[in-house]
Amino acid sequence: MTNAESHWLDEFFRYLATERQLSAHTLKNYQRDLDALHAFMAESHIDAWSALDANHVRQFAARQHRKGLSGSSIQRALSAARTFYKFLAREQWVEHNPALGVQAPKSPRKLPQTLDVDQISGLLDIPVNDPLSARDKAMMELIYSSGLRVSELVSLDLSDLDFHDASLVVTGKGQKSRMLPIGGKALTAIDRWLKYRDQITPYTQTALFVSNRGNRISVRSVEQRMEYWGKRLGVEGQVYPHRLRHSFASHMLESSGDLRAVQELLGHSDISTTQIYTHLDFQHLMDVYEKAHPRARKKDD
Known part of the structure; x- marks a missing residue:
């Protein structure tokens, strides 16, 4: 070439x-x-x-x-x-698009891993006694409260939060911004973190979440801290940011049944991406059915 x-x-x-x-x-x-x-x-x-x-x-x-x-x-x-x-x-370099009609072989769609409400409660019951524990609790509360991607979490600035309206503005994929509500427990956790935050970072730092060196926290650091707390608190399976986001989506859809609203909250451009949580919800119903219905499963004579 x-x-x-x-x-x-x-x-x-x-x-x-x-x-x-x-x-x-x-x-x-x-x-x-x-x-x-x-x-x-x-x-x-x-x-x-x-x-x-x-x-x-x-x-x-x-x-x-x-x-x-x-x-x-x-x-x-x-x-x-x-x-x-x-x-x-x-750019007028070619006249045709050879990839238009070509489809990839289909592969089974994996359902996302989630935590149930009791597991979430256990995970978020972090004992706060220093800046790191206060920060970690605030980060996890906020991801679960508002369904954030980890990239959205680490890019948050102090100015993106509005405590009066209990809301925040995040910039997601494709530089698209959306406004999200913040739950009461997340607001409380953030407020506690901000009292510690001033001790480890200069006033010129705009990032909401920072490392113990005072710099904007990285995606990898968030992942490592969540894995640490998952193991320390005895949560079943691996704990990672997207699992909290999946849990948020699943619990919201299970409670509200409003697929469009969950799509908006998650920042999905295509509702088919959000629809995977309907399959997850149905799987949960099937599990309950098979355990509870007396004639759901065949029994040996």
């Missing part, structure tokens, strides 16, 4: 970062998927983006499947290819 052809990948990544303002994590996924497509083209002696056709893309998807990639991973790669070719067409 010539330099003139190869440079379009750099132009595309620049477009994603500047015009679409995608996160570093999303950019990394795009790069990995398109690098794989680029490598396939080189091995197949396809020397121009315009020379790639739908049959080639199907071969690429089949090769990724043989490598052991899941259906969702292949679908993501095909989506990256479609977006890239849409960009190339906009």
